[in-house]
Amino acid sequence: MRFGLASYEFRNNDISFNLSQIEKAIKEAKEKDVQLLCFGETFLQGFESLKWKYEDDKQVAVSLDSDEIYYIKELSRKYEIDLFVGYVELEPADEKLYSSYVLIEGGKVKYNYRRISKNWKEYEKTDEHYCEGDEVEDIAYRGIKLSTGLCGDLWIFPERFKTDSILIWPVFVDFSLEEWKTEMLDYAQQANLISKNVLMVNSICKDEICVSHGGAFYLKNGEIMDKTKFDNEQVLVVEI
Numbered sequence: 001m002r003f004g005l006a007s008y009e010f011r012n013n014d015i016s017f018n019l020s021q022i023e024k025a026i027k028e029a030k031e032k033d034v035q036l037l038c039f040g041e042t043f044l045q046g047f048e049s050l051k052w053k054y055e056d057d058k059q060v061a062v063s064l065d066s067d068e069i070y071y072i073k074e075l076s077r078k079y080e081i082d083l084f085v086g087y088v089e090l091e092p093a094d095e096k097l098y099s100s101y102v103l104i105e106g107g108k109v110k111y112n113y114r115r116i117s118k119n120w121k122e123y124e125k126t127d128e129h130y131c132e133g134d135e136v137e138d139i140a141y142r143g144i145k146l147s148t149g150l151c152g153d154l155w156i157f158p159e160r161f162k163t164d165s166i167l168i169w170p171v172f173v174d175f176s177l178e179e180w181k182t183e184m185l186d187y188a189q190q191a192n193l194i195s196k197n198v199l200m201v202n203s204i205c206k207d208e209i210c211v212s213h214g215g216a217f218y219l220k221n222g223e224i225m226d227k228t229k230f231d232n233e234q235v236l237v238v239e240i
Contacts, residue, residue, distance in 0.1 A: 001144060003166075004034035005216035005236040007228045009204040012046030013060065015068060019044070022072065026079050028235045035142075036082045037235065040170045040203035040214075041151050042099060042120075044068065044087035047172040047203075048210045052125040054097075061090035061097050064109060069102065077107030082142075086150070086170050089114070096131045101148055101170055103139065111139050115150040116157060136160045147195070158193050166240055167195035171202050174212045177230060184217070184224060192222030199238055204231065 006025040010018045022039065029037045041047060050057045062068045069087075076083050082105045089100035089112070099120035103111040114133025121130045136157075139146040145165035154161055154169060161167070169191065175183050191198035197220055204214035213230035218238045228234045 001142070001240055002033055002035050003199055003238045003240065004029040004032065004037040005199055005201040005218075005228075005238065006037055006039050007201060007204060007214040007216040007236065008039070008043075008233045009206060009214070010040075010043050010046045012048045012205070012207050012209065015045060018046065019068065019071060022083070022085065023075055025233075025235055026075060026081055026083075030079055030081060032235060032237045034081065034235065034237060036084065038084040038168050038170065038199060038201050039086055040201050041086040041101070041172040042088055043085055043203055044072075046205070046207075048205075048207065049088065050121070052122050052130075054095075054127065054129040057088075057097060058090055058095070058129075061088040063090045063092055064102070064112060066090075069109070073104055073107045073109070076104045082106065084148070084168055084170070095129055097129055098131055098133060099150055100133075101150055103141070105141065110141070113148050113150070115153055116160070117150075117152045117155075119152040119156070120150070138163060138165050154194055155190060158190070161194045163195050165195065167191070167198045169198050169200040171200060172205075172212065173202055174205070174210050177213060180213065180215070180230065184227075187217070188219045188222050188224050191219040196221055197240055201236075204233065
């Protein structure tokens with residue numbers, strides 16, 4: 001299986017641009033014969049897209065039956081590639097918001113993961129509309145087993161994610177280049193507590209409110225096997 005990790009730029013509150021970035025990354029991935037292309041946490045809207053006021057934020061979030069998710073499904077069909085995309089999810093029936101990660105296989109929603117740790121939000125400001133999921137499970141995907149957890153999930157609840165499957169770890173972190181020198185090793189060691197094969201992907205952001213250098217990493221047995229250059233839009237290909 002050929003996985004792609006898309007360390008690409010998003011812009012906060014610019015879904016149109018971010019959708020164009022998804023298609024741009026897909027085109028690169030197709031040239032590299034990638035079968036499953038993975039993006040970072042909340043890539044669709046941007047990690048700093050929320051104001052922590054529900055009436056405003058429900059306009060930013062999207063549901064699984066939204067036009068935006070439909071468009072991503074159409075990209076999957078058009079380019080014949082599977083996608084894992086981070087987004088802020090609206091559950092309209094319950095008026096709840098989640099930090100979610102959707103797997104689209106063959107143009108259809110295969111699996112929708114909801115982050116279980118609360119650190120995606122400013123929880124001292126938020127109310128009952130801002131929620132976490134509770135399910136952690138392996139995903140049967142094209143004859144192999146996958147699992148996923150969003151960013152802080154694997155730091156706060158490592159015991160819940162321990163698995164022999166391939167783990168996709170979308171994050172958003174804004175470490176400086178100097179901090180990354182040590183943080184890379186810490187993340188590799190943390191990943192090793194959970195799975196022997198971990199694919200970690202972080203997005204690039206150039207907004208004033210959050211500057212991220214991005215980065216995609218293949219972590220195996222606690223070692224960094226391969227990675228992208230920081231501040232460089234690239235799909236890292238990992239074959240497992």
